[in-house]
Amino acid sequence: METWEFEAELWPWKGDTDAWMFVTAPPEVTEDIREASIAIGPPRGFGSVKVEARIGTTLWRTSVFPGQDGYALPIKKDVRRREDLQVGDRAVVSISLV
Template identity: 90%
Template sequence: METWEFEAELWPWKGETDAWIFVTAPPEVTEEIREASIATGPPRGFGSVRVEARIGTTIWRTSVFPGQDGYALPIKKAVRRKEDLQVGDRALVSITLV
């Protein structure tokens, strides 16, 4: 499977400070994921795509969700704690379709 790597800023969903935190894949990565996901079968709920994500040494499985600016990747609280990340920080993110 193909892997994409990008740097992005952590942002809160709907202004919440600690509940749902995301990064957004840049447009070119979003388009490549969209094209590659067609081969994995029909879209999942909300148009999500299953991925394996990595930030630093932390690896987890989740889904990315389509948004106006690109696919949004949720960053779990456990990941943020382990990698010492907060809203507004930039993170180097790696995602692979699963």
């Protein structure tokens, strides 16, 4: 399965810096994911696509969600704690479809 790597800034959902945080995949990665996910089958709820993600040494399974600027990847609190990430930090993210 293809893996995409990109660097992106962490941003909070609706300004809440302690709950949900995300990174947004750049347009070219978003388009690649969209095309690759078509071969897997119809999208899941809210147009989400199941992925395996990695930041640093932390690997987890989640989904990416379509947004205005590209697919948004939720960064769990546990991942942020392990990788010492805060709002506004940039992270190198690797994702692949599952």
